[in-house]
Amino acid sequence: MMERKVVDPEYMFKRAPREKKFLIGNEAVAEAVKRANVDIAIAYPITPQSEATHIVGDIYAEGYIKDYYRGEDEFNVMSAIAGARMGGARTFTATSGPGTLRAFEMFPLWAGARLPVVCAFMCRGVNSPLTIQPDNIEIGWLMDTGMLIFHAENPQEFFDMTLQAYIVAEQPDVHIPIGVCVDGFFVTHTREIVEVTPEDEMLPPYDPSTSPVPIMDMEVPPIRQMRDPFVMKSNYISYNTHASWQQEVRAAGERAKKHIARYVGKFIEVTNPDAEILLIASGTAAAQARVAMEQAREKGMDVGLAKIRVIRPFPEDEVRELAENPRIIIVPEHNIVGWLAREIKSRIDNSGKVRGHPRVFGGMTMPPEFIMEEIVNGRAR
Amino acid sequence: MAISSYRVIPGPESYLSPAAASMGVVLPEKGEALIEGKIVPEEEAIEKITEKLILAKNPFFFPGPLILWAWNEKAIAKAKAVKELAEAAGAKIIPMPDYRPKYPMINPEEEINPNHPNLTIWHNKIDTCVFVGVHCHYANLALKIIRGGTDCYTIALCGQAGHEDAMITLRDIHSEEVQKLTEVVKRAKGGTPQ
Numbered sequence: 001m002m003e004r005k006v007v008d009p010e011y012m013f014k015r016a017p018r019e020k021k022f023l024i025g026n027e028a029v030a031e032a033v034k035r036a037n038v039d040i041a042i043a044y045p046i047t048p049q050s051e052a053t054h055i056v057g058d059i060y061a062e063g064y065i066k067d068y069y070r071g072e073d074e075f076n077v078m079s080a081i082a083g084a085r086m087g088g089a090r091t092f093t094a095t096s097g098p099g100t101l102r103a104f105e106m107f108p109l110w111a112g113a114r115l116p117v118v119c120a121f122m123c124r125g126v127n128s129p130l131t132i133q134p135d136n137i138e139i140g141w142l143m144d145t146g147m148l149i150f151h152a153e154n155p156q157e158f159f160d161m162t163l164q165a166y167i168v169a170e171q172p173d174v175h176i177p178i179g180v181c182v183d184g185f186f187v188t189h190t191r192e193i194v195e196v197t198p199e200d201e202m203l204p205p206y207d208p209s210t211s212p213v214p215i216m217d218m219e220v221p222p223i224r225q226m227r228d229p230f231v232m233k234s235n236y237i238s239y240n241t242h243a244s245w246q247q248e249v250r251a252a253g254e255r256a257k258k259h260i261a262r263y264v265g266k267f268i269e270v271t272n273p274d275a276e277i278l279l280i281a282s283g284t285a286a287a288q289a290r291v292a293m294e295q296a297r298e299k300g301m302d303v304g305l306a307k308i309r310v311i312r313p314f315p316e317d318e319v320r321e322l323a324e325n326p327r328i329i330i331v332p333e334h335n336i337v338g339w340l341a342r343e344i345k346s347r348i349d350n351s352g353k354v355r356g357h358p359r360v361f362g363g364m365t366m367p368p369e370f371i372m373e374e375i376v377n378g379r380a381r
Numbered sequence: 382m383a384i385s386s387y388r389v390i391p392g393p394e395s396y397l398s399p400a401a402a403s404m405g406v407v408l409p410e411k412g413e414a415l416i417e418g419k420i421v422p423e424e425e426a427i428e429k430i431t432e433k434l435i436l437a438k439n440p441f442f443f444p445g446p447l448i449l450w451a452w453n454e455k456a457i458a459k460a461k462a463v464k465e466l467a468e469a470a471g472a473k474i475i476p477m478p479d480y481r482p483k484y485p486m487i488n489p490e491e492e493i494n495p496n497h498p499n500l501t502i503w504h505n506k507i508d509t510c511v512f513v514g515v516h517c518h519y520a521n522l523a524l525k526i527i528r529g530g531t532d533c534y535t536i537a538l539c540g541q542a543g544h545e546d547a548m549i550t551l552r553d554i555h556s557e558e559v560q561k562l563t564e565v566v567k568r569a570k571g572g573t574p575q
Contacts, residue, residue, distance in 0.1 A: 114518050173542040212517035237484045241496040248521045251402035
């Protein structure tokens with residue numbers, strides 16, 4: 001391992017020199033972990049995440065991470081990550097599809113315990129018959145756990161957002177987990193140019209003394225929270241405390257907005273906001289929508305694109321403003337339920353203009369022509 | 382960002398009060414403070430805190446584990462400074478020694494608990510309180526419950542980014558800043574600690 005120096009996060013994200021590498025998404029996230037000053041990484045292999053956590057193991061062997069091991073399964077992994085975070089360590093973990101579901105109880109626990117975990121979700125289908133292919137339905141399930149959620153479009157964003165997530169999550173007034181999500185295979189196994197920061201520069205270490213909750217010791221006051229849970233009490237006082245606790249976790253998500261704006265940048269990237277037809281998408285659906293938009297504009301159609309990068313906290317004000325002008329809003333997605341369309345409809349007044357199509361799932365690709373069909377149909381209406 | 386019309390004022394506000402952050406109240410930047418949900422210069426908030434403490438009929442300080450426990454020299458220095466401030470303001474002190482829920486066994490004359498702070502406030506008829514040295518999550522939890530169920534005026538002296546759920550909050554408050562506040566309170570009371 002080379003000698004490394006701690007650098008200011010804003011310098012790393014905005015001004016540090018960048019070197020071009022030709023990386024798949026799984027390599028890109030591992031490059032981010034190498035620069036994130038991580039204390040411990042724990043994971044259980046699952047396609048399409050396996051390669052990333054394998055490489056993180058190599059990084060550990062090289063000395064970039066203090067500890068690393070493979071858990072017995074995803075519930076074990078995410079529980080161990082909670083323990084490490086409660087103890088004041090900076091952690092990394094990742095999973096995919098069925099692994100996300102196996103570990104699911106831990107995600108609201110992370111949020112409720114105010115643990116600034118950074119977890120990469122390399123999304124894949126959850127189905128019987130078994131699929132290992134791209135499908136981001138799990139983001140829809142994660143949206144109500146109290147976690148913050150970033151949705152990266154490509155390996156470059158996967159690299160950047162993973163590093164940025166640590167700094168946002170660990171702000172004392174935020175201090176809740178962040179899921180950095182990508183569409184499996186389309187990002188994890190696609191090789192692109194990724195501009196990475198210098199290998200000898202890393203983020204400042206996590207400072208547990210700024211945590212909004214004490215570092216956990218299960219036995220000793222003043223921290224002995226888990227041994228005296230008010231869940232055991234059946235009365236208004238206890239219910240009110242539980243309610244206030246949940247409100248405080250959501251409040252932390254609200255507070256994250258200014259830190260996301262500072263470190264991550266725009267919640268939404270907009271092209272042609274005043275267009276008659278607006279495509280709103282996230283992840284790789286945004287990449288396909290961009291191609292469709294360009295094809296449509298070449299044919300003289302008035303089409304714009306809004307790419308949503310931050311799913312939680314959801315950029316409601318921006319989406320409401322964007323939704324005012326277009327006659328039709330088309331929301332292409334890589335899942336069967338249409339969680340993004342559902343979210344947009346629930347946030348705007350004129351939801352009738354939102355068309356939650358096209359959708360592909362189970363590993364299917366989304367050809368731009370498929371989106372173009374919606375554009376043409378929409379114009380004819 | 383839109384300016385919130387929500388005001389963080391004494392209750393009892395509601396069966397279940399909202400978190401002020403979810404109502405659009407944002408935390409102050411360095412050099413700023415919050416008064417009842419509105420961003421103001423820090424000096425204005427210091428004046429308001431002084432006024433509230435002096436006019437209060439039954440003010441209490443609630444020091445938390447960050448200064449009740451001698452974690453390090455800074456904690457000890459801040460604890461001494463807070464004690465001096467409370468004495469200067471003529472306020473009594475009830476500690477929040479830990480965060481374990483204690484209902485119904487809590488003795489409200491001896492301690493306050495973040496999970497049911499209203500019990501201590503009701504029992505002692507506290508009209509103004511100051512949170513200091515309480516971990517931010519637990520302070521927010523308690524401040525919201527107090528606003529929901531009592532008419533107590535809440536002040537939070539935070540070592541981090543401040544508290545939207547307090548009626549007045551200062552941020553980045555350490556022993557030196559507490560000492561400065563003590564001097565302001567002493568001057569306002571005519572130089573004689575009560």
